[in-house]
Amino acid sequence: MEVEDILKIGDVEINNRLFVGTGKYSGNRMMQDVLVAADADVTTVALRRVDSSAPVESILDYIPPKCRVMVNTSGARNADEAIRIARLAKASGAGNWIKVEVVADSKYLLPDNLETLKATETLVKEGFVVFPYMSPDLSVARRLADCGAAAVMPLGSPIGSNRGLRTKELVEILIHEIKAPIIVDAGLGKPSDACICMEMGCAAVLVNTAIAVSGNPVEIARAFRMAVQAGRRAYLSGLPEESIRASASSPLTGFLRDDHKSA
């Protein structure tokens, strides 16, 4: 019998722990096919790509109904801009789930933790459900969780790099120390990277580039979904300790069994 395994954010229950981003696709229809193939419950959308006044289609028209939109503040260079984008998103009907993304570095796209913290503090007070994207740092993660972030989203490696979980040691510390869910965001390049995150105990992962620029985005979305499920199940099962040495099954008490056999 399957164990029910739900991620709860406030009153919202999330079955699928693979969150999927909507950037870099060749078109909205491909993005929609990916969300369906991933069976995504949560997707991130950059408000800057949502043009409600457009005479042509909007990206939001292509989000499957079951999928909850988390608007990201992509483009914000400081807390003030992130806050204004979040308010604009809410006012335009895109909901109050906000991924705070403050990037003041156009070369590596690494987040500005200090501005992220400032924006998170303000937005939580205003009633937003806030998911801050950050460089994994324990002190900042603690403050984010303390001020009411719904989850903390450390990067695995720089956005779009597909380099996998290069921040593993630091993310492990966050998993152990932070009570809020830890969702690894950015840099995961392969389904096995996502699986590792889930085996470690991450609450979810967010994947975009690795799916969007794949030769077959729909198939790799399915692969990511399965990898996330496998990793989560492994985590819930309790992974065995690792060792660099081979170990016999019963090195010290095997003789008892031998005695028993001879008896």
Add this chain to the structure above:
Amino acid sequence: MDFYDTFCKNKDIDFINLFGALSDRDVERAMTRENMGLMDFLTLLSPAAGKHLEPLAQKAHETTLRHFGKTIQLYTPLYVSDHCDNQCLYCSFNAKNPIARTKLTLKEVEREAAFIAATGLRHILLLTGESRKESPVAYLRDCVGILKRYFHSIAIEVYPLTEAEYESLVAQGVDGLTIYQETYDEKIYDRIHQSGPKKDFRFRLAAPERGAGCRMRQVTIGALLGLSDWRKEVFFAGLHAHYLQDRFPDVEIGVSVPRLRPHAGKFKPLSIVSDKDLVQIIIALRLFLPRLGISLSTRENSQLRDNLVPLGITRLSAGSSTGVGERIATGGQYDAFRQFEIADHRSIAEMIVSLRDKGYDPILSDWCPI
């Protein structure tokens, strides 16, 4: 201290000997590097690299895909005045050209804006000639006041301004600055800019950093290819972009790669840049600066533009007109002149279809005014 100091440290490089000494082996070595330095950039611009274009193109394509995905940002130019005090040998706006000059009234600016916005495009590039009398900063501010009702992102390509002037335009709603140095060769610069305020090489050279320091979101620079040896020009444009990226990490830096086009004058290119050279230029820029925006205008024909997109292009102009008020000319008749002849006449709607056919998502709005 500004970019001129960095420029001076590099301007006496012996390019001829340096390029001549680079081998296939050097190109292969540069190609494998994750983070490229200036020497690698020079290697990619060398004649030796011209023999390795296909593997370099593959790497440039993969790098572009990883950083920008299958998206292309579209924008269109809006010329509001062709009055100009400069005598630039390569430009139709040259003050000496005996042509009738035009400047749009604010009502006409609004009509053009509404015409363009009806296509769904939300990025506009506002252009003028250099005449502080006919198109002063106050006029530009008024134009921006109208444009911001129709567009999410307003960039300017006008004469170089002071910091205070850039600040006032940013406050009004401008978020992007495009300014080309035309040529990084000071002697040629002086010769082809025969008179007018544009003769001041250093004031123009420092304009991108003045704009970037005033909270522009996007700054695009470049050289007009054909005015001097392209390898040197692109090296300095890349060096300039690298300097700006380092100094203003929160500003998106871009480079445009315009080739000289026919215009209302007799000036002929001083250096020929072939299609193959253009390919090498785009590849070298992409691999040297992986996060760099690279723009390609309608100076190039549709077929070439389509083929260049996968190599590293991130921004394309579309539905372009290089004449003042051309879009709203009555009955489709347009008798005035254009800054230069365009080679890709596709409308914005046609560009959208064309990009989608090739598996790219045309981005009509990449910012929301906040």
